[in-house]
Amino acid sequence: MTELSVLTPDDPVVEELESVAIRFAGDSGDGMQLTGTQFTNTSAVLGNDISTFPDFPAEIRAPAGTLAGVSGFQVNISSRDIYTPGDAPQVLVAMNPAALKANLADVEPGGTIIVNIDEFTPGNLKKANYDASPLDDGSLDRFRVVKAPLTTLNRNALAGMEGLGNKEKDRCKNFFALGLTFWMYDRSLDTSLHWIQEKFGNKPEVAEANTRALKAGYHFGETTEEFRTRYRVSRFEVPPGTYRKIMGNEAAAMGFVTAAHLAGKPLFYGSYPITPASSILEHLASLKNFDVRTFQAEDEIAAIGSAIGAAFGGAFALTGTSGPGICLKSEAMNLALVLELPLVVADIQRGGPSTGLPTKTEQSDLLQVLFGRNGESPIPVVAPCTPADCFMMAIEAFRLAVRAMSPVVYLSDGYLANSSEPWRIPDPDDLPVIQVEHRTDPDHFMPYLRDEVTLGRPWVVPGTPGLEHRIGGLGKMDGSGNVSYTPQDHEHMIKIRAEKVQRLQNTIPEQQVFGPAEGDLLVVGWGGTYGAIRSAVAAAQGMGLSVAHAHVRYLNPFPRNLPSLLGRYRRVLVAELNLGQLAFIFNGRFGMKCEQLNKVQGQPFKISEVLRRIQELAR
Amino acid sequence: MSETTVPGPKLSRKDFVSNQEVRWCPGCGDYAILAAMQRFLPELGIPREKIVFVSGIGCSSRFPYYMNTYGMHTIHGRAPTLATGLNMVDPSLQVWVVTGDGDGLSIGGNHLVHCLRRNVNLNILLFNNRIYGLTKGQYSPTSLPGHKTKSSPMGSIEQSFNPVSIALGAEATFIARTVDVYAKHMGEVLKTAAEHQGTSFVEIYQNCIIYNHHAWDHLTDTGVRDDNVLYLEHGKPMVFGKDSDKGIRLNGLKPEVVQLGDGITEDDLLVHDAYAEEPTLAWMLARMEPPQFPVPLGVIRQVQKPTYAELALKQMEAARARRGPGDLRKLYMDADTWEISAEPEAAAALNGGSGSR
Numbered sequence: 004m005t006e007l008s009v010l011t012p013d014d015p016v017v018e019e020l021e022s023v024a025i026r027f028a029g030d031s032g033d034g035m036q037l038t039g040t041q042f043t044n045t046s047a048v049l050g051n052d053i054s055t056f057p058d059f060p061a062e063i064r065a066p067a068g069t070l071a072g073v074s075g076f077q078v079n080i081s082s083r084d085i086y087t088p089g090d091a092p093q094v095l096v097a098m099n100p101a102a103l104k105a106n107l108a109d110v111e112p113g114g115t116i117i118v119n120i121d122e123f124t125p126g127n128l129k130k131a132n133y134d135a136s137p138l139d140d141g142s143l144d145r146f147r148v149v150k151a152p153l154t155t156l157n158r159n160a161l162a163g164m165e166g167l168g169n170k171e172k173d174r175c176k177n178f179f180a181l182g183l184t185f186w187m188y189d190r191s192l193d194t195s196l197h198w199i200q201e202k203f204g205n206k207p208e209v210a211e212a213n214t215r216a217l218k219a220g221y222h223f224g225e226t227t228e229e230f231r232t233r234y235r236v237s238r239f240e241v242p243p244g245t246y247r248k249i250m251g252n253e254a255a256a257m258g259f260v261t262a263a264h265l266a267g268k269p270l271f272y273g274s275y276p277i278t279p280a281s282s283i284l285e286h287l288a289s290l291k292n293f294d295v296r297t298f299q300a301e302d303e304i305a306a307i308g309s310a311i312g313a314a315f316g317g318a319f320a321l322t323g324t325s326g327p328g329i330c331l332k333s334e335a336m337n338l339a340l341v342l343e344l345p346l347v348v349a350d351i352q353r354g355g356p357s358t359g360l361p362t363k364t365e366q367s368d369l370l371q372v373l374f375g376r377n378g379e380s381p382i383p384v385v386a387p388c389t390p391a392d393c394f395m396m397a398i399e400a401f402r403l404a405v406r407a408m409s410p411v412v413y414l415s416d417g418y419l420a421n422s423s424e425p426w427r428i429p430d431p432d433d434l435p436v437i438q439v440e441h442r443t444d445p446d447h448f449m450p451y452l453r454d455e456v457t458l459g460r461p462w463v464v465p466g467t468p469g470l471e472h473r474i475g476g477l478g479k480m481d482g483s484g485n486v487s488y489t490p491q492d493h494e495h496m497i498k499i500r501a502e503k504v505q506r507l508q509n510t511i512p513e514q515q516v517f518g519p520a521e522g523d524l525l526v527v528g529w530g531g532t533y534g535a536i537r538s539a540v541a542a543a544q545g546m547g548l549s550v551a552h553a554h555v556r557y558l559n560p561f562p563r564n565l566p567s568l569l570g571r572y573r574r575v576l577v578a579e580l581n582l583g584q585l586a587f588i589f590n591g592r593f594g595m596k597c598e599q600l601n602k603v604q605g606q607p608f609k610i611s612e613v614l615r616r617i618q619e620l621a622r
Numbered sequence: 623m624s625e626t627t628v629p630g631p632k633l634s635r636k637d638f639v640s641n642q643e644v645r646w647c648p649g650c651g652d653y654a655i656l657a658a659m660q661r662f663l664p665e666l667g668i669p670r671e672k673i674v675f676v677s678g679i680g681c682s683s684r685f686p687y688y689m690n691t692y693g694m695h696t697i698h699g700r701a702p703t704l705a706t707g708l709n710m711v712d713p714s715l716q717v718w719v720v721t722g723d724g725d726g727l728s729i730g731g732n733h734l735v736h737c738l739r740r741n742v743n744l745n746i747l748l749f750n751n752r753i754y755g756l757t758k759g760q761y762s763p764t765s766l767p768g769h770k771t772k773s774s775p776m777g778s779i780e781q782s783f784n785p786v787s788i789a790l791g792a793e794a795t796f797i798a799r800t801v802d803v804y805a806k807h808m809g810e811v812l813k814t815a816a817e818h819q820g821t822s823f824v825e826i827y828q829n830c831i832i833y834n835h836h837a838w839d840h841l842t843d844t845g846v847r848d849d850n851v852l853y854l855e856h857g858k859p860m861v862f863g864k865d866s867d868k869g870i871r872l873n874g875l876k877p878e879v880v881q882l883g884d885g886i887t888e889d890d891l892l893v894h895d896a897y898a899e900e901p902t903l904a905w906m907l908a909r910m911e912p913p914q915f916p917v918p919l920g921v922i923r924q925v926q927k928p929t930y931a932e933l934a935l936k937q938m939e940a941a942r943a944r945r946g947p948g949d950l951r952k953l954y955m956d957a958d959t960w961e962i963s964a965e966p967e968a969a970a971a972l973n974g975g976s977g978s979r
Contacts, residue, residue, distance in 0.1 A: 044958055047958075047960065048958060048960045050960065050962065194958065241962055242962070243961075243962050243963055243964040244961075244962060245955070245959050245960070245961055245962075246959060246960050246961075246962060247954070247955070247957040247958065247959045247960075248957065248958070249957075257953060257954065260948070260950075260953070261950055264948055264950060265950075269711060271707060271710065271711060273703075273707060290941075290948065290953070291937055291938045291940075291941035291942075292938070292941040292942045292944070292945045292946065292947060292948050293947075293948030293953075294938065294948065295938075295948075296710050296711065296934060296938070298706070298707065298710060300703065300736075301732055301733065301736040302732060304700060304703065304733075305700070305702075305703040305706075305732070305733055305736065306703075307703075308696070308697075308700040308702075308703025308704045308706075308707065308733070309703050309704065309706050309707030309710070310707055311696075311704050311707065312676070312694075312703065312704035312705060312706060312707030312708035312709075312711075313707035313708065313710065313711045314707075315694060315704070315707075315708055316707070316708045316711035316712045316715075317711065317712070318711040320707070334697055335697060335700065338696055338697050342694070428954045428955065428959065429954070430951075431950040431951060431954075464712075465671065465672075465674050465692040465708070465712065465715055466671055466672055466712060466714070466715060467671055468669065468670075468671045469671070470671070471670050471671055471690055471691050471692050471693075472692065472693075473640070473642075473675075473686050473687050473689075473692070473693035473694070473695065474693070474694055474695070475686070475687070475693075475694065475695025475696070476695060476696060476697055477695065485642070486642075486687065
């Protein structure tokens with residue numbers, strides 16, 4: 004932060020920033036997710052690169068003012084390519100003492116903290132476990148603190164509005180705070196004003212109150228002497244096209260619909276609500292005009308059972324859940340494997356084990372989806388790496404499922420699900436079309452007669468005359484599919500299913516590397532850690548270190564060039580949000596000894612954490 | 623998904639017999655049910671390819687292998703879930719779920735009640751032999767209190783389920799009951815079940831000759847059966863007994879068995895109303911058990927409600943009518959969008975959301 008000496012409120016200095024990370028924090032009822040989203044949308048429309056990450060409690064409304072109830076939303080806006088919501092926010096907007104306490108440790112030293120002093124009452128301080136007010140005891144000396152009576156200012160702005168009590172008026176104070184940040188960062192109010200009209204068009208008094216609060220916050224920034232500097236983050240140069248903001252689960256839902264629609268098939272989604280996967284169900288339930296059939300099942304097992312039934316019926320079948328749900332689905336995943344029906348199982352990982360941290364992110368289901376079932380159970384696994392990549396990998400999951408006639412796991416995580424970034428809207432004509440063939444020829448038909456290239460069996464839809472057949476979960480003979488307990492038949496089926504999955508290697512892209520093709524250190528990641536790793540590796544390269552980054556999106560089978568690629572670096576560092584699951588596989592599969600960077604705190608990597616480890620290893 | 627299919631050549635029992643060797647124990651009640659099914663199916667005039675049998679795990683669940691139709695032998699208790707997904711994708715298929723007292727009421731109890739509540743257009747046959755047969759003789763949720771089995775050597779201490787009561791509690795629209803060896807009666811019940819739109823729940827008393835032989839002797843031994851069975855017929859008074867000389871009369875809020883004659887005529891008896899929306903009579907029938915009462919057999923309840931797939935498809939049609947058929951371009955653009963032009967200095971332009979998908 005620059006210190007400037009001669010200032011007047013009418014003439015603030017505008018400072019150009021490359022990027023800034025802002026965190027909005029308050030009670031879970033304070034509307035912080037909405038405030039952050041509004042700031043993001045406006046910034047995206049202005050042409051900044053954006054990356055966001057919401058961090059909210061599992062409790063919908065924990066007691067007001069307590070640490071348990073703090074909800075936060077961080078947005079990073081930039082004039083250059085960014086990959087993460089930012090390590091440490093430069094600005095924290097804290098709506099109460101609990102929000103300050105819960106987020107203070109993350110704020111960059113020298114950063115700005117805007118506090119709503121109206122909420123710093125003895126009662127609220129006590130609820131946040133403060134013995135004395137942090138505003139008075141010098142504990143915030145490292146920061147620039149802006150003490151604003153946001154509640155009072157907001158009420159004053161809404162004074163005289165008929166039909167609204169103080170409670171309703173106070174609900175608008177998040178928009179007052181939003182208006183203030185819009186002024187600080189030189190953003191237009193247009194996008195939010197437009198949104199207010201869309202959202203509250205039929206409740207004119209609410210629309211008016213929010214509009215007034217937003218504008219009052221903006222004017223407060225203009226008139227107060229608290230702010231001596233405004234900041235500007237310029238437009239980010241990206242390839243031309245039409246853009247929108249997209250969140251991971253939204254992208255996944257659109258990817259799944261796209262895959263089915265382009266293949267000319269109905270999409271069936273069986274699911275039981277679970278955080279952080281539920282938003283896929285909600286998105287798809289609103290797309291019934293796309294021949295999407297959603298089924299909110301009575302439990303996780305029914306969800307996957309219905310999807311397997313739908314796959315038997317010839318639909319693009321999908322089920323989605325998080326780690327605890329995968330536990331319950333594992334028997335049925337094996338049924339799909341043995342029936343050899345195409346099915347996509349979406350696992351949006353969260354902190355485990357058991358109920359764990361429902362709203363926090365983690366990458367600890369990898370071994371579960373690879374191995375957590377009875378018997379030899381090879382199931383392909385794909386993992387998107389950014390919110391926008393969720394779209395492509397959703398399509399890819401269906402492509403592999405149909406090709407191999409197999410269940411496929413789409414392994415995302417809470418971070419990807421809920422964070423957002425700009426997405427260049429594709430032309431549907433440029434997207435891959437999955438070719439589906441349903442056999443209708445009864446001549447020499449057998450249900451487990453395999454395609455020579457893919458080893459997939461024919462996908463026959465009930466209703467097709469002359470091809471009536473029975474399939475089941477018992478051991479069977481290849482070809483006829485007849486029940487068989489013969490030792491040789493059993494081993495043959497086990498091996499051919501494994502070979503079938505392995506052959507997908509022939510259709511998946513080779514592993515790409517960012518950086519030198521050989522050198523000191525290769526940092527390997529998978530899933531939602533892409534941004535932090537890429538940023539850290541780029542920074543390390545800038546320091547002259549010999550480091551490259553490989554982000555593995557195909558976790559079973561691996562890209563065929565992966566083993567040789569790993570051998571081209573003196574050391575391989577596997578960075579993941581677990582205790583070393585991919586590293587365990589690399590060590591076992593490739594007979595190597597990986598270096599590890601692990602974190603299981605329910606939070607994504609910070610760039611600095613990855614960079615520090617890189618610096619230790621690549622000297 | 624055509625609603626009607628061109629009638630093919632008339633099928634016979636043999637057309638529904640698969641090439642698989644039947645592997646139930648000799649004397650198992652399942653043989654009789656399989657035979658009744660294969661005999662009755664041709665009467666429906668539905669081509670084989672439009673029929674699907676789905677089962678879970680247990681002796682009864684081997685059923686699909688023996689039917690020359692489409693079929694799935696799935697996992698324990700879950701058959702109704704697969705059948706539901708299949709029905710939602712192609713409601714024109716006739717889907718039969720074959721389950722047992724363990725598969726359907728123990729491990730799969732949850733799915734059964736939810737399937738019934740949703741009124742998915744399926745036919746669910748629950749073979750009730752009051753025992754676990756395939757795992758060799760442990761007590762089941764329908765085993766009677768005190769039943770000594772391998773896992774209850776001192777007698778079961780559990781209250782048993784009444785499958786018909788469960789179906790009623792789950793708001794089933796079709797509930798019937800029959801017995802494995804009542805070939806003709808079963809054929810009639812299956813036909814009515816098949817023609818019902820919605821979930822048809824049929825409890826079939828079935829004898830396990832190895833682990834629970836004689837469980838249904840009171841209904842199958844020629845000497846006593848006629849005095850223990852009440853054949854239900856819609857609109858007919860509830861008369862039963864070898865000499866049709868007994869009946870069921872309402873006494874206050876409770877049913878009672880009366881002897882006809884001595885001033886008691888059929889006019890005094892309860893008249894069966896299978897189509898009553900109000901379920902009191904059905905509840906009464908569900909709770910009638912020997913030795914105080916004869917066992918009611920036949921269609922206990924049959925009411926009309928929209929099926930699950932009907933409602934689902936109606937919503938899809940409504941969505942298409944409102945927003946037009948799915949259009950990916952519109953879907954992607956349904957948000958605030960902005961244009962980035964090739965000209966570096968040009969400002970990004972805001973577009974409004976298209977507002978429809």
